[in-house]
Each structure stands twice: as structure tokens, then as C-alpha cells.
Amino acid sequence: HDLILATHGRGVQIVDDLTPLRHMTAEMLAKNAAILPSRPAVQSIPATLQDFPGDAEFAGANPPEGAVITYYLKQRHLFGKLTLDVLDAGGKVVKSLPAGTRQGINRVYWNMRLDAPKSAAAPGLGARALVGPMVAEGRYTVRLTSDDDVVTGTVDLMADPLAPHPAADRQLRQTLVMQLYGMQNDLAYLGDATASLRDEANARGAALKDKAAQGDLRRALDMLAGDADKLNDSLVDRSGGLLEADPKLRERVIDLYGAVMSYGGRPTVSQQDFGAVLAGELKAARGRFAALSGPTLQRVNDLLTKAGEKPIALPSAPARPGSDLRP
Numbered sequence: 001h002d003l004i005l006a007t008h009g010r011g012v013q014i015v016d017d018l019t020p021l022r023h024m025t026a027e028m029l030a031k032n033a034a035i036l037p038s039r040p041a042v043q044s045i046p047a048t049l050q051d052f053p054g055d056a057e058f059a060g061a062n063p064p065e066g067a068v069i070t071y072y073l074k075q076r077h078l079f080g081k082l083t084l085d086v087l088d089a090g091g092k093v094v095k096s097l098p099a100g101t102r103q104g105i106n107r108v109y110w111n112m113r114l115d116a117p118k119s120a121a122a123p124g125l126g127a128r129a130l131v132g133p134m135v136a137e138g139r140y141t142v143r144l145t146s147d148d149d150v151v152t153g154t155v156d157l158m159a160d161p162l163a164p165h166p167a168a169d170r171q172l173r174q175t176l177v178m179q180l181y182g183m184q185n186d187l188a189y190l191g192d193a194t195a196s197l198r199d200e201a202n203a204r205g206a207a208l209k210d211k212a213a214q215g216d217l218r219r220a221l222d223m224l225a226g227d228a229d230k231l232n233d234s235l236v237d238r239s240g241g242l243l244e245a246d247p248k249l250r251e252r253v254i255d256l257y258g259a260v261m262s263y264g265g266r267p268t269v270s271q272q273d274f275g276a277v278l279a280g281e282l283k284a285a286r287g288r289f290a291a292l293s294g295p296t297l298q299r300v301n302d303l304l305t306k307a308g309e310k311p312i313a314l315p316s317a318p319a320r321p322g323s324d325l326r327p
Helices: 167-207 215-235 249-261 269-306
Strands: 003-006 012-015 033-036 041-043 067-073 082-087 093-097 104-110 138-146 149-159
Touching: 033 138, 033 149, 067 082, 067 138, 067 149, 093 104, 167 215, 167 249, 167 269, 215 249, 215 269, 249 269
Parallel strands: 041 149
Antiparallel strands: 003 012, 033 067, 067 104, 082 093, 082 138, 138 149
16 A cells, blocks of 8 residues: 555655555564565566656656665664665575665665676677566565664565466576576676686786797797687677677677566577577587686696796686686
8 A cells, every 4th residue: 555645736745555654563663673564576577658648647656666675773873884685585695785774764675686797898788788687586585784783574576467477487587587697697707717818828928038948838828828819709799899790609698688588478489499509608618618727727837837937827706696607
């Protein structure tokens, strides 16, 4: 239920969802902090609507899209850190939100999405990768932490009741979206790591003082740089155009990710098949990188150590949501 205050003159005031207010009791007000219940949040796929209502329509703005998290603070939070985290059923933090600190009722909107995927560095923007995927439907725990004081509550996410897609189709879509999300995170590391190895090998080769006496080392560095460059070129489009002139694995994964994410129903058979093809290509790229960062790099580092030079360090792989690569 919502509260609408209107004079039919200058405007309309709307208080969305009175559920938190209806659960404010004397016992709750005596606590230092408390998470207040709210109605389930609807997960809807963004869409556009064009209409021309004219001046006669009298309406207020729609509520912001997202789950509303409401909590109560007996006193204004002044000192120390106040954190607001959303956790999944397994207890993993899926989102940390900026927490309001004022006395009384605070409301925070959660867009129900993960952070945008990490994208491999490339001249092209990859616009479809600028938005993270929606989290799965279900119940999430809300945790408000102030120093040693912790209060928890829940927020429920539900499918759009106006959408015609059955649960099985939505689950298949979520599975494919998360697979493509993880593939982008893996590609980001592979792209950045191959570029780093290429540039470092080239720099080391150019810096050799006695190139004639270090022929084996120079050839090994050239081979490492060449192999890393070839692998990097197969991963990202380096043409630099506004439109990808030569889409590589990064661009094709991003395009499929955006296409599947923009529709709330079952992915097409061709999209599912294409996802499997891209996963196979990424697996092959992982294999090439394992050989490059293993035996090939080890041989170069052995020669560098023998020559009294510092070995080339392999960039570490950060643990990211949905990624198969780990440090």
C-alpha cells in the first residue's frame, strides 16, 4: 500500500510502500537500529514506451526501479563506519550499498544487479557490458553493521507478474547470462595478462645491453612477445573503430550477453548454441595461455635469471564474481 497526498493544484506527494511504517512498534523504536520489512521487489526488464497523454492527465511519478531497503536508527550515526550489505542465501555479499546515517527512518534503493563485468581493455567501448546482470529471484538478507552492532532483515525479489515467461525459462536465461558474465571476467584477465607479457617481453628485449652475447635470451623474449600478441589479438578487437570492424571473442561474448540480458524470457536455441561455441573458444584460449604462462614463460625466466636479470612476473588473476580464474 502507498500513501498519496494530492491537492489537485500544484502537485502530488507519494510515499511508496507503507509496510515499514506499519511495523514500527514501541519495542522496535527502543532499539538502536532495526531493519524494517518491505513488500517484495519486482524484477522487470527495462523497456521503452512512447505515448502522448496531453495536459489533462493527472499522475505522479512512478516509484524508482529497485528493491527498497528501509531501516531505523534511534540516533544519528556520527562516528565509525556504517555499512549496509545484501547477502544471498549462501551468506555471500552480493552488494554493498551506501548507508544513510540520519536519525529515524532511512531508505536505500538497490538496483538488484551485480556490478558491471570487468571487460578486457580494447579501443572499442563494449557498451553492452556497462551494466551488470540482475541477481536471481528469491530472498536476500540485509545486514546493517555499526562497529560491533549488527542487525539483519530480509528483502524478497520476485518476477514481474505482468511478464508471461515461466519460471523454467527465466532460470535458463539467468544461467546463460551468468555464464556470459563470468566469461567476460575471465577474458578481462586473459586480455590484460597477454598484453602485459607482450609489453614486458618487448621492453626486456630492447633493454638488453649485450644483444650479441644474449642471443638465446633475445630470441626467447621475442617468441614470448609474439605468442602473447597473437593470443591477445584473438581475444580483443584492436581496430579502434566505433563499430567493431573485426569482432573477436570479447566482442562476440559482450554482444550475446547484452542480447540475452535485454529479454526476460527463454534464450533462443541459436543463442544457447552460440554460448556453447564461445565457451569452447574461451576454453581453448585458456589452454593457450596456460602454455604461454607456464613452460614458455619459465624458459624465458630461467634465461633471465642466468643473465642476472629479474624474472618476468605473471599478473595475478583477481577473484571476481562468475569468474573461473583465480589467483
